[in-house]
Amino acid sequence: MKPALSVIFFTVASGAGLGLLVWLLVASLMANHIRMDATTFYQGAAIAAALITAGLFASTLHLANRKNVIYALTRVRTSWLAREGAFAIALYPLAALHLYGLQSGMPQLTPITLGLLIADCIVVLYCTGMIYGCLKTIPRWNTWMTPVKYVLFGLMSGAVLLPAVLTLRPVEIGPVGRPMVAIVLLALGLVLYLTYLVKNPRNQHTINDALGFQQGKVRLLDVGHSHGTFLTNEFGFSVARDKARLLRWIAIACGFIVPLILCYFSQWFWTASIICLVGLLVERWLFFAEAEHVVRLYHGQQRV
């Protein structure tokens, strides 16, 4: 698949923003325990909102006909893309309601909106994963690991961002402790990513299945077009094996191992967050670049 930068940025930025929002809300429940003041909460919420909103805007950049984007929420009953959009937009009125509850002193409102916000964030992450996970035409994506990966990586990058946000609070409240949630999620994320690398489904279909001639070898004689088409442009992207291997190591190191070390042994949470996001961007680029669509079989590839 062609790795569209707008979609890669969208999934990573919105994922981190949603994760950060979840952990900020959880942290606000135990604000006394971790000693988070209101200003820090709002600063963190602003960062989360900026990440989510920037991501959502970026996601519209790859649309070829943006004026019809208003119809994009009309098929929530069937389309994961519509569901994702609807739940993502639902965040804004929910957040407004939550803010209203916090500011105007309606304490009976905030537990409900807080619960709904946390649930909505996780549902949005799940829907984003299912946009890719539901496609039977792309075997590498069509696995339970895809939505789990989107939810876990979102929560993980958010959990790394939370201690970074907490370092913004006044000095008298004291230093940030060891962020155990981030450390645990980074470890889980690493395990899931390695599992995905080993276990993702591939070589599920052959050119014989594509044409229905099961005996003997089938090979493309002529593809019928003299230059690139929409299909070769969209689905023909291939990444060199050496380059993919290098990028995979970068994703493993930057996405998981380096932030894990930084979170465990140091207080450099902003550095850890940025390295983690860079690693996730590389991981997401590979997720698209290495995915193979079954239409490649008709273009002569032997297995997908």
Place this chain on the structure above:
Amino acid sequence: MRLGLAIDLDTCVGCHACAVACKEWNGQSLMGGAPDYDAYGKAPSGTWYNRIRHYELEGDPTYSPHQCGSKADPSAHQPLSKTINVPMSCMHCEEAHCVTVCPTGASYKRAEDGIVLVDPSRCMGCNYCAWACPYGARELDQDEGVMKKCTLCVDRIYDAQLAEADRQPACVLACPTHARHFGDYDDPQSKVSLLAASRGTQSMLDDLGYKPTNAYLSPRKPVEVKTELPLRQGLSDKAKAFVNRLIQL
């Protein structure tokens, strides 16, 4: 009704006439619009609803009983000895996942005849339906920014102003070898149903579960020419055997 095409892989000669006729009809139709990009330049490309690809089959002995290449092992797979031409357009699947994934409702499947269409006034050009299509049937119109696909010439097949015989998709009418047939698969007596039943059809990625409506008729098995002499030989048998021996040299 379940309208669709039956495409004969035996008689298709891969001339691309169907694709050209499609482009000619749909390039200026209301439903369609199939622009070219850099048509006379260095990298000509364009939006097509139908593409023809050509493949070589190795040695399926059912399709190539005549030995060619090595004669040592007649049951072994022969070298790439059979060429097939595969025109591919929208299959108008019964389980059209391209319609399910569409967030705007621009992609739809008509209940009355099963034709899958795109409403250009709703499409936002996200390409998601093209991702969901295993057959590469959907291509983006880069001028308008909306998805385009085979309409089964919906603006032809119901046009009462046309003669009865002309109410068929442009590709079917254009095919010089009559390799393309159009009809209703829900009617067991229709030409396409009878052809599919009698000839057998190719299973193309059926395990994905899209249930394509279009059928690809399997190539017929060639008649094997016997070179041994029959027990009672007439003069014509002797002549045939002699010619066959000459050919087999």
